Amino acid sequence: MTFTYVPRNRTEIRTLSVLESLGLANYALPKILDDLNPQDVREISRRARLFAHIHPIPTRPVTGELGSVLEKNLYGYVLDKYGSVTALARSFIGGGRGVVITTGNLYFQFAVHLIRSLRMLNCDLPVEIWYNGAKDLNTTNTDFIKNFHQVKVKNIRDHFSVKMETWDIKPFAVIASAFEEVLLLDADTVFAQNPEVLFNDEGYIKNGALFFNDRSLFPGQGEKSNWILSMFPEPHSIRLQNLRMLQAKSQYELEAGCLLLDKRRHFHGLLAVGWLNCPGPIKDTIREETHGEKETFWIGLEMLDESYSFMPNLPGSLGTVTYNEGDRVEELCGKLAHFGRDGKLLWFNDAIAASKLPEDYFLNVLSDLTHYALEREGEWEALCLRKGPFHKLDEDQLKMIEKLKSLYRFNPIERTLKPPVEDFEQ
Incomplete structure (x- = not known):
């Protein structure tokens, strides 16, 4: 048995009443207690949307047996260190805007250049440098970076117990960041303008998520379409249908060297992004079908039917x-x-x-x-x-x-x- 919740922004579908919500919860709970196929992303999407519906204000405690079961089954990776998704939300709400950079020793010199260049461009946003344990970024390098003004160094292992490799750290760094609005940058990203202008972009203002297109490579190969569509409940959004990957114009969609996310507006979508990057068959499939973690940012938001924008200009x-x-x-x-x-x-x-x-x-x-x-x-x-x-x-x-x-x-x-x-x- 499956069920679909259609969000309130679809005006042709009326919002569930309190009585209907209670009825749905009482009917659905026994079904949710059943084992779930960990590869059934569409069903995960349905349940994530249901959880977002019954838990619309992230800073309030999750209530009811249904909410508790969904929280545990969907986002157990959060509970290990934070105890609840509510505690996670409270850790960043009101945290303002900031830059998140992930790096290890290998690209450390580029991260240093990026910080220096941001300051040269009059970008005064606070910066968090995230790394994955002492073997990833040594003590000398962490001590060096702490000398920069408004720069903090954070170990992702203090926030999540999830096994991570290379790019995996990026979505988790966004989730764990103390900032409410995050500008995520790769260590080897170089700006020619002050990146703070992106917070004024019309796409970001409208949707709270701004992405950049990757190169359009290997067009005409439409075999990924069915795999992509299989992850999302119907009806599929216009956003999804317009993606180059769906139209067989490219095998890649998103370039994750720079992206902006308003975590308050996309709290549930980001929780899904984290789930997609936890070890398991879904992560393995995504790595096989795409390149690293980058596509999981729009996939996670699409799972929750949350709006996002791509910069219109191709690279x-x-x-x-x-x-x-x-x-x-x-x-x-x-x-x-x-x-x-x-x-x-x-x-x-x-x-x-x-x-x-x-x-x-x-x-x-x-x-x-x-x-x-x-x-x-x-x-x-x-x-x-x-x-x-x-x-x-x-x-x-x-x-x-x-x-x-x-x-x-x-x-x-x-x-x-x-x-x-x-x-x-x-």
């Missing part, structure tokens, strides 16, 4: 124009670049260095970034856009790139930042 490539002798074509290879609604360069990933490999000489070589190309005008070949047109950065943008380069100080021979930092092995 591009930032670098220099070269001629490929083998293919006899001009191409622009470099960083994956993202643009604001005004079309101006906003941020790019893959760091300011020419390489991120831990033993690569090019860690000390700064990338030559003079031109950009747009996905809608070119043709992707890995991180290269081919055939143009290629656009030169304007003088102000070129000056900003040089300022960003001046903040990166890394000695690959000594394997240290200045001041010294220990090795970057994970």
Whole structure:
């Protein structure tokens, strides 16, 4: 037996009365006590929506046997450290806005550059650096980062007992952050503008969640559509139907190097995001079908039928124009670049260095970034856009790139930042 709750924002469906809610609870409870197939994401979505309906105010205690059963069965990963989802909500409500960065020793030098660049861009938001235990980020590095103004270092293991690897930490860092509104950044993200402008974006203001598109790669492969649709109760939202993955325009949707989330507005959706990243068959399937944790952000919100926005501009490539002798074509290879609604360069990933490999000489070589190309005008070949047109950065943008380069100080021979930092092995 399954059931579906249609949220109140669907005006053609009337809201359940108190009596009807009680009746549903009394009827549904025996069914919910039955074992649930851990791979039945659609049924998990239904129950998560029911829990959101009977627990609409996160800071209030969960009441009733039905609420307690749902809380335990859905979000046990929260209860281990927090005791309840209510305690989790109370830990960040009223926490304001802030930046969350996850890093280990391997990318620590990039995280330092990111913090320095944010301050250079007059971004005064407080920052949390999250890591996954002492082997992930050593004591010397944590002590170093604490010297920065308004920067705190936090160990995810103090908040969750969930086994995490590499990217897994990102959604849990968002959930555990003390901030109510989170700007989540990868350590190798580089901004060309003050990122605080994103909080004023019309999509974020409307929906409380702002995402950026990944490259549109491997179009025409529609086999993922059925798998995606199988996770969500019907009727499917217009948001879902318009995604490039559903329309077979790309095998990837979301670029998680930068995203914004209002945790108060998306509390239940974020709980679902966390569930999707807990060890188990669903996480394994998502890792097989996609790339890391990134798609789980929109999937979790969609499970709760919560609205979100994507920046309308597709990404591009930032670098220099070269001629490929083998293919006899001009191409622009470099960083994956993202643009604001005004079309101006906003941020790019893959760091300011020419390489991120831990033993690569090019860690000390700064990338030559003079031109950009747009996905809608070119043709992707890995991180290269081919055939143009290629656009030169304007003088102000070129000056900003040089300022960003001046903040990166890394000695690959000594394997240290200045001041010294220990090795970057994970």
